[in-house]
Amino acid sequence: MKQKEIFLGNGAIALGLLEAGCQVVTSYPGTPSSEILPEVVRLIKSAGLNTYVEWSTNEKVAFDNAFAAAVSGKRAACCMKQVGLNVAADSLMSAAYIGTTGGFVIISCDDPGPHSSQTEQDTRLMARFAKVPVLDPSSPEEARQMVGVAFDLSEEFQVPVIVRPAIRVCHARENLTWGGLKNNDQKASFEKNPGRWAATPRFRFILHGELNRKLKEIGRRFEKLDPFNFHDLKSGEKYPLGILAGGVPYSVVRDILSDEDRKDIPVLKMCAPHPFPEGLAKEFMSACEKVLVIEETDTVIEYFLRDREKVLGRFSGHIPSEGELVPEVIYGLINKTLEELQMKGLSSEGHESAIELVKGLELPIRKPTLCPGCPHRASFFAIRKARPKAIFTSDIGCYTLGINLGGVDTCLDMGAGITMASGFYHSFAHDQVEQPIVATIGDSTFYHSGPAGLLNAVYNDSRFILVILDNQTTAMTGMQPTPGLGIRADGTKGKTIPLERVVAGCGVDFIETVDPYDLKAMVKLIKKAAEYTSDPAGGVAVIIARHPCVIAYREEAIPQKKEIVVTEDCVECNFCHDWFECPALYKDPDLERTAVDQTLCAQCGVCLEICPKGAIIEA
């Protein structure tokens, strides 16, 4: 039975995985990829499939688990965001050489903008670096189809294949028809062959040669990979300008050309750009005098085009090298190119003056903030209060927003809250300076990449306080469970691995737990921890600040609700705004003092402790 349903792009990808008979799906959450695995779970439950799913502890772990499944002949996939693929890069490079037996697909979601990432890196470049094929969908429906094609290619050529949807595919919604999902009964089998599965450098040379031959062959396949790679040239015709586009920008270009009814501009769609379909590109180039290359976010296609005289792109300064290529940007740069080539322009609609107008309004800048009642706010307040002169190294998650409260000085990548803390420590200790340092990291991020850095810090006698902000979920990416909860991806019970045990296993002797809602207790504990870090017999001190996320645990997180008011004692000193920044506390221009927005207030009562004038009280 077929049914129609509006799917999130990530849901369309999940559907593609299951339609292709994918038997093992692993993932670590990260925007914009996070919803793929939950959508897989939803679909396998509704269709009664036996697919194995797991939230892995990090992307490399996800990669290796799925890879092994593929080596045993099953169809397997791992899903992550683009910077997650960095974590799995070591595995990816090697897996390309070794190859697989079953189909192995890596879904790595890009974030041009960036909207929710540290970088705008282009996974297609990673695919080229690792020498594996990559597909770049232009819509949710196409992503769904591509997953199937990726599995077929992977199986036929025994090579990992990457599908890289960009955020506008992942977080688009489209209406799809689906139904009739079936289990794939491929059984696991492993044929020992150490020359391949455990290849030494001498064999690696041979495998590298094989990989190169596979790529040549796949490149030829990509010449005719309709509907992912094709052009609409009329045979024999010559054009002053053609557009070569891939992925999401392809959809935008198509919309613009059809809105404007421009049949004079041919398009080469290239959504399977590596291994590069050389012949197809040549054919297109030879029919056009100039070719505008529009791809996100880097120069993969442009890099392969040899005729630099003809190519207009990033190298020639025609396309911006950073930022998302949103429709108005693409519209503008096509128009500029037409003007430059003295061709008829687009029917510009002149919203530019509106942009200037809006700039002049000085609208409030709405930066993201921690939610009202968020336990991290309490933790940061306590940390700053107890160690005002410390360097605050931090990490990736909701708590990165502690930057608004002056509680976050650094954020490099997953796990660096800890490793940068030990780095800072040694750097200052080298000059005999005792620099206080407080590191923060979330529970999920700690499981992801905390232990190696913590072990190293203890082993090398670094001194700092590590506060693990344990809100018992992976909040930023949509409340996925952690190993600390012992709940698995499909909702079944797993083994709980408490943070305390992992921290102790890293060699830490000072481990204390506190509820950050109790500000006084937390400040006291941090001071005690500070003494331990400066004691010659001391070491790294770990505090676990444990309180559930108010969004994930709406009911339990705030057991005693307290209605809050601000009295006339408020002198508008700004202290609560600068140090605490609760969105429910705002400056009321009529009252000329701070007030509580009761519709936003979570009634957590933490602010009762903070006002120096005692103006925040219970009603």
Next chain:
Amino acid sequence: MENINFVLSGLGGQGILFMTKLLAQSAVNKGLKILVAETHGMAQRGGSVVSHLRVGGVRGSLVRAGSAHILLALEENEAYRNIPFLAKGGKLYANAPKTSFPRKEVRPYLEKIGIECRSIPASDIAVKLAAPMSTNLALLGFFSAFQEGPISYDELKETIAQVSPDRFREINLKVFDKGFEGGSE
């Protein structure tokens, strides 16, 4: 049918995604094609949130600046912030005071490109019905009273009944209807 572009704007937590879903599902229910672009992740924590809905045979999910036929704003400043999306002759519906909206600095531009602005204090309606989180439904009800775009009041109402969780269905419909009344006056 011609393609119709919606932009929906507001703040994280105001239910922009739900409002978009209601419109999209209503369009699909009557056999139309849709594409939606949503905001997830960091910005959802209290920042400006925008979603785009395109009804008709289009390929890209984002509405191009200067091409939105309808802008629905759950907050006054977020309405202004998204003015550049509006196409000539577009319509702007906002949760804002009836008389002072839109502020005078933007009026000449809106008049020049022929934008019709309609506002209603949707938050007050929701708060009065003890459903402060349902500002989105009040505005949607208000919007539906003007029979603008491809989706009617009845179709939206049916979708609300269809997709609301059981315990919210009744109140959701009530807030929606109050918004509709506000628009019909």
